[in-house]
Amino acid sequence: MTYARYQTLENADQLEAALREVGAERYHILHPFHRLLHTGRLTRGQVQAWALNRYYYQSRIPMKDAALMSRCADRELRREWLVRILDHDGFGEQEGGIARWLRLCQGLGLDPDYVRSEEGILPATRFAVDAYVRFVREQTLLEAVASSLTELFAPKIHEERIPGLLQNYDFVSEEMVAYFRRRLDQAPRDAGFALAYVREHADTAEKRFAVVKALIFKCDVLWAQLDALHHAYVLGGGIPKGAFVPADLPAQEAA
Numbered sequence: 001m002t003y004a005r006y007q008t009l010e011n012a013d014q015l016e017a018a019l020r021e022v023g024a025e026r027y028h029i030l031h032p033f034h035r036l037l038h039t040g041r042l043t044r045g046q047v048q049a050w051a052l053n054r055y056y057y058q059s060r061i062p063m064k065d066a067a068l069m070s071r072c073a074d075r076e077l078r079r080e081w082l083v084r085i086l087d088h089d090g091f092g093e094q095e096g097g098i099a100r101w102l103r104l105c106q107g108l109g110l111d112p113d114y115v116r117s118e119e120g121i122l123p124a125t126r127f128a129v130d131a132y133v134r135f136v137r138e139q140t141l142l143e144a145v146a147s148s149l150t151e152l153f154a155p156k157i158h159e160e161r162i163p164g165l166l167q168n169y170d171f172v173s174e175e176m177v178a179y180f181r182r183r184l185d186q187a188p189r190d191a192g193f194a195l196a197y198v199r200e201h202a203d204t205a206e207k208r209f210a211v212v213k214a215l216i217f218k219c220d221v222l223w224a225q226l227d228a229l230h231h232a233y234v235l236g237g238g239i240p241k242g243a244f245v246p247a248d249l250p251a252q253e254a255a
């Protein structure tokens with residue numbers, strides 16, 4: 001009956017409260033893999049596996065944002081959304097988030113060409129991330145905007161992750177966490193806009209329900225990626241053929 005209580009939301013305030021409840025219950029800050037990552041309980045190889053897989057998510061974010069913009073007749077919304085693409089891809093002399101993410105990968109000892117090749121990612125990473133891009137392409141514009149609302153909860157995870165990585169791993173330097181420091185400003189701006197948008201445009205109970213479901217879907221996209229990492233690289237569930245094999249993994253655990 002989880003969903004039932006979201007079907008009768010009466011106004012924007014109730015919608016916002018429901019969205020915050022979904023985040024408090026389902027955001028991937030709660031995932032056991034993040035608990036291990038942020039408290040220094042992973043090996044360098046496991047952190048590499050996380051950064052490598054997460055690169056695929058980063059790489060697809062501008063594509064999903066372009067998909068959203070391609071469907072959008074509202075110039076104001078496009079002007080606002082465009083900034084997200086520039087944040088990730090960079091613009092002119094300005095480096096973007098993807099370049100910063102690659103520096104994190106490189107700092108962890110991964111070859112950037114290998115990371116960019118997308119060869120070593122887990123199947124579930126590809127399926128989850130591709131499902132997000134498809135969702136934004138195919139669902140209503142309102143649901144597409146709503147699916148970005150996990151970013152409401154991202155600053156908290158970055159605030160936890162920056163000191164968590166720096167203090168607990170001697171192989172992580174200040175330069176390597178630059179990506180997360182930038183997101184501390186970018187995410188609240190983006191999430192604030194998206195929240196105002198859904199508050200205004202979800203003007204029926206049916207639309208408010210659709211917005212909540214879009215956020216739940218997106219929480220699942222993030223959760224599924226960590227499930228796969230946890231299974232393959234922490235629980236010893238087996239690394240699929242072709243996926244990244246950390247150098248510090250005991251040989252018998254590799255498939």
Ligand SMILES: O=C(O)c1cc(C(=O)O)c2c(n1)C(=O)C(=O)c1cc(C(=O)O)[nH]c1-2
Binds near residue numbers: 061149222
């Ligand atoms: O590190 C994280 O936990 C995290 C989470 C999320 C998110 O909640 O979707 C994003 C990011 N980071 C991020 O860096 C980012 O650029 C981003 C864009 C989006 C989006 O859906 O448009 N989410 C996120």
